[in-house]
Amino acid sequence: MKLSTVIALVGAGSVASHQTKGNHISYNRAPPNLTTLARNSLFETWRPKAHVLPPSGQIGDPCMHYTDANTGLFHVGWLYNGSGASGATTNDLATYRDLNPGGRQFILPGGVNDPIAVFDGSVIPKGIDGKPTLLYTSVSYLPIQWTIPYTRGSETQSLAVSDDGGRNFTKLHQGPAIPSAPFAVNVTGWRDPFVFQNAKLDTLLESSPETWYTVISGGVHDDGPSQFLYRQHDPGFQYWEYLGEWWHEEANSTWGSGDWAGRWGYNFEVSNIFSLDKNGYNAEGEVFTTFGTEWSFEPIVPEVSDARQMLWAAGNVTLQDGAVKFAPTMAGFLDWGTSAYAAAGKELPASSQASMKSNAPDRFITYLWLTGDFYGTHDFPTLQQNWTGSLLLPRELSVGTISNVVDNELSREAGSWRVDSSNSGILELSTLKQVISRETMAQLTSGASVTEPSQTLSSPGSVVFQHSPESKFYVLTASLSFPASARDSDLRAGFEVLSSEFETTKIYYQFSNESIIIDRTNSSAASRTTNGISSTNESGKLRLFDVIQNGEEQIETLELTIVVDNSIVEVHANNRFAVSTWARSWYSASKEIRFIHEGEGEALSTTMNTASSTHLFKRISSDTANPQYSASTAPTNKVGMVSDADTPSSEIVELLPLPAQSPDLLPRQERESTWSVFIRATGFRLVTTRFCTSRRARHHRSPHQHGKEQKKAILEHSWRRVLARSFVHFVPIAASIALTVLNLRGYFIGGDFQGPAVITQSVGTLSLQVAAKLMELAIVASVSTILLDIIRHELLFRKEGLPLGLLNSAFAFKDLSFFWSPNLWYTTGAISSTPRKGRLLAVFILSGFVATVAGPSSALLMVPPTREFPGGAADFWLSGNKESLWPSNLNTDAVGGASCLNATAEMIESGTAKYSGCIWPSTSTITEMAKSLRLTTLATTMTVIDGSYRRTVSFRVSNWPHYNDTWALSSSYAMAAYSTRLSWIWYHALYYAPTAAGGISIPARLRFRNNKLSVANSYYLAIAVLLFHAVVAIAHTLYRLYTGVSSDAFDAFEEILALGYNSMRNHGAIDNTSAGIRRGGAFQRRIGVRVMEGENKARGEEEIQLLLDLLLEEGYGKVVCDEVYGNVE
Template sequence: MAFSRTQPIANLHGPSSLTDTHQEHPFADDTHTHHASQESVQRATPHSQADYLRWRPTYHVLPPYGWANDPCGPGYDPSTGLYHLAFQWNPKSAEWEDISWGHCVSRDLVHWVLGKEERWEEMRTVLSPTESYDREGIYTGCFVPEGPEGEEGVLSVVYTSVSHSPVRYTLPYFRGSESLSIATSSDAGRTWQRLPINPILPGAPSHLSVRAWRDPQVSTWPLLSRVLGRPEGTKYAIISGSVEDQGPNVFLYEIAQGGLTRWSFLALLVHLSPGLAKPTAWTGDLGKNWEVCNFLPHLVSLNAPDRAYMTMSTEGASRWGMQPGDVPNQGEAGRRPRWNLWMAGKMGKNGEGTPKVEHEFGGVLDHGCFYAANGFWDPVKERTISWGWILEDDLPPALRDAQAWAGVISVPRELFVLRVPHVAGTLSTPLDSIGCFDVTVEEGGLYTVETLGIRPLKEQELLRKGAREIKPAEVRLGKGNEVMHLGNPGKCWEFEGVVDVPEGTRKVGMYLRHSKDMQQCTELSFSPSAESITVSHTMAPSSLVRTMPTDAGPHTLLRYANGAREKLRIRVFCDNSVLEVFANDRFAMSCRMYPAEGADELSLFIDGEEGQGIMWDDVTVWAGLSVSGA
């Protein structure tokens, strides 16, 4: 049956929405009735309750209806102890258009809520495209836990205000179409007001022929302050984009002390060598334009104290993130060729005394359908936290329209510098051929490897509190090809396990969200010979989605002295149609699954030489993950 626009979406959520029902509400001491916005919004509506719930996640952040993409304005407010997270949102339909911001807050980075008097299903926009300078969209931005002049008790967001569209690097650039604006909140983020002087920057530097200029990030950067001889508390900003005939880059600005509205352009920051033009599976494709770039000012290298780390969302890439030469299956919907990358480079100054970062090495932040990573430095636990947008591109438009929502924000991830000493080599690829590794020689012929580390945030373990634990006494697969059924954990669960992968193993992994007859199955596998992790799908005849792309990314295991070898350490989050895979604190892959109803089984498997077996250690499944149980 069709749902009228007046029917409450609450009926469609079921018991596991993102409403905080088990903790004291962040605004519990507030006596005011408030709304996230003064505007009521037209809402996308599903064709039926079954359409809405069929593939909807339960413990990921996503709005109750409509289209969601880039995470925006992540940050922490020390005056209230609240974490803030916004995202681009079109509440009117499950397609990208009329971009506004949705916004939520949390005390623990797991339970995300709105204001005291609001239910999640009644979410409203906090910034909508209503002004002349942002009438075409409220694009991505950042969070600053103070007012424009440094005022305490005031929050600020800096965002890209778009007045002319489309804005694509492939089209002639309309100067002034992208400007920079600020909105502030004096009530802990419940309501936001634009500055009267917006836009604070009317556009990109006039002497540059830009192709794109958007997605600001603001932070202190101690390394850059040392290089420039500035006070350590100096704020800097980058804006992502590209320049005609120069390629992708970030525009670096210095912000006046106590003056968030006063920006001075310093330089195009990143210097890329010509040899980087050819991508590899280990490095990803730097593309032709950058979006949503973050510098990571608190990541410090022990190998090189002048090293800076950054993340970049790259578009105009030669292909999606698969193995060299592979052509991805576009499925019924299709994906745009883009990557979410990271890089490390030497910070210094050029001959004119302006700052520069020379690219040294880099890799892929996430090897799946993940984009627009955006994060911040958490002062509470002194760590870098990042989220990304998990796309809905694999679902045909008609099915997106039927469910009335599209796009999910990933689980939060910690980014850090991973340093592994006493390395002798890998499974096969030479260490110096892996472009995401920085390799230094130790005494005795061994090596120290440095790379960007990535892992789920520790707080995700809170979801285990109300889950059913499946912990087999022993997981031994003793034949060349054997499958061990772990049970039916449902649609929403977490898996953790460690396995020593023996020589000769073709692949090892799990069958998940599979039917009992295996006509419907998602396979997650690691191939030691190919040095890759792959997620592929077999779609049942009854499935509404007939084809799905295969996601794959390179991953090797390290060899140490005396023949010891690294074990494969896997952590998997399944949330109905969302799959997030992490391995060895340096690999991440986000995928979508759209299985037929009833395909909820989980099994482990090995494909190896006859008589060769493996033993999994510390296998645990937490079944029935939900924020309402945490």
């Protein structure tokens, strides 16, 4: 193997252990389970410095790039935090400036066209009124996935325009520009519009020069993936003409053998269309497309099966029967990494600022997304890291050539290349050339270089570089050459990076399958202690052709560029190959580089160079108007609950005993009466608020006069106050017990709701439904009271306090969306104690369950049910033709004999033995069907019912008492020619038959439909729910009687809860609660309290003083009701 190497180090200094949240993390010891660490503690551990990513949060698909025609800045966009899109600008492809402070989105969902989500889109730089115009997918319904039926109208294409340089895109006040998928096409998806211009299309379609086109990605169910092409119809971009599926492939088919370009799959996504030549972008050049494919092997599981690949293709564009068509001539992977996906690019003209600085021609620049948690399927410790995913380095795309290639079977295979010319056994091949953008690469490798001595590797082993980097940020360039004998050998050669005695990442070329492999089996020690850190290998195929060099035939040299950016590893080879992945090394010593050689065969090397530098890929410091950043550094945004370690000593709030005070800390006349407590406990706070206001006007005084808040009693042992505050429990307890007794005794309302008029029944039923709803409200209020007491206890008696975001959970728990909201999971994640966190989560979830099922349970027990209910069904076919089974003319033979001719309907319906045979000739067939189902082994009786247009044969199974009448074969319109099959075989009979009869076989021709709805056992669940609540409520009341009831000190707490709803009302440091959670800025606050013991033990009172220390970073707030609160500091 011949080897020459250059290493450019981007940044110096190791990732050392650091202090976070008061917890010391050592990178010189084995890692713990990372999910046990504090929030944000891993922010810098694996964060890259040379890649674009937002300050925090989750980055998604890159999209919506464009060059600003007025400034020449290149705009790079991405989906952000699952809600809208954010972006940055760059003038050199090395430093980036946030469009909005903190990475805020420039477009958000929630409009008329996009109530659910904003998906990918693209920008016309000079669109409506000459302004940047965004065409994007507006989403109205989820889920959307190729494995399930598509809901029409769920995806539309809408317009938005920017008036402020791309900082905000304002949606047009109109319907979608492209309102629906093509007519009568059963699509698998229809999204990610990409706008482009193409001279070839203008010529073929006789369009005006520089017409805009858009391609929308998707597919057709049971047919295959497609790109849907549209053309601009008017200068205002309001209407788009559908030009058809300009490219379509068979479902899950492949290009060639599939080895070089993966699978076309079932659905296309994120398609880009552009034209290239050897220099870069050319509107008249060869047409290329990059696209994502969604596919799966059998069996396909709805909403589960989903493999993805990021591919490219080049091809010819022709006109066929008046429709424009794209036909691939070569195809390949844009990136072989399993986490690399959703590429999006845009033309970067020579007139842009970046191109003018580097003297570059028109180019097409593309970015890929490297998902940090494998599309959300890995349980990665995201909370501890506080960011997820990254964009890969920008790449320049152009038409590449491979010269002097020997004409043999290797070069003639249909792969990611195409034969352009042939001369005397020598070929010139074309392919897609992709390299890291010149500006980015120049910045990365601008440091001084260090030369490694040449090496000759002739046996398996590894050699450590003499000058290994001092950090985990560098670029390694290397040239490896192999003898001709390596072609058929098991030789593997390459490098180990991020290497130490404990972990290493191998990158090598393997001839046996012509692949570059990134071996991650030992990349991260953390993967052995923490789920969600993948250690599977990455690989991609790269053919090294036989070429003629210096008149001799030899194997093409392997030219490698390896970018190591902390945890991101990008491997680029021969200007036509890329594979990118994560290598999350843990130990600070994992920085070595080694040459590796495995297998048999001689390996030669030439001079190797390493480049070492302290130069960093710089981030421009932010400003409040328009902060800038590159991928070098990012501010650490503290989130979660503030611990004492984060707080200056003067601000630490502890539970400390206060000095003894006068026994009469709170004047008796200022304490609430039991009646006032009762009124407020039942929800009529307006009365007591008014009373408080009037009282304050009369006394002209405040409890915190002279700047000191008077002390308040925390608990008071008064059974009257306990009963008053617990009244909210009594109504649901009594009602639950009453309903339970009535239902268990089988009380039958019956005739009370059987009035002569329909209105009588309706009013009665409606009354019970209203009563059930009131019952639900009473139970929810009761549960809310219990949960509020728990939160009060956690806040007032726990030294560590509670995250601010949990204060409103006593009210939010009854909304199901609360349980998948950041408000719950981000704030509970800030609690350092795992047992405490688990207890609180269990309480919230249990409370939410009771609140959710309280209504249905009450209604089920109150509203009288009927004993009839729908059942499941199955279809099967009878033997015989239509005329023999269902004769058009009934005669003696048809109806069962002469005795049946004079039989009346009543006689037949009586089911007597004499008339049981008065049925159509298929009676014997049905009987045989029963025998085939082995019903003859059970005690059964057959009943025949004959109505005017319906005849039914029922088999009653006597030893299944709860499922009588479940075997039924029936047919509507039996007298007419429409009845050709029977239906209504009860599902539960089929289900219980194998159990009861010891293996009754169910014919495969039976097709189940709906399950039989049974209400027999649902009462017990409803009763259990109501009784569970009653027991908890009674226990809560008894607990209050034992410990004392909350007194005036808790009145202040009720206003503190307002902070959990909208913090902006109280101070300017927090925008609002939910945004603060996502941004990680709001819930580092806590409310501290100081408790003292009162001297008056005879009264059983403990005194408390609320010190409402919110530990604000900036700004102060003042609580609304001064009489109760005092100041917030």
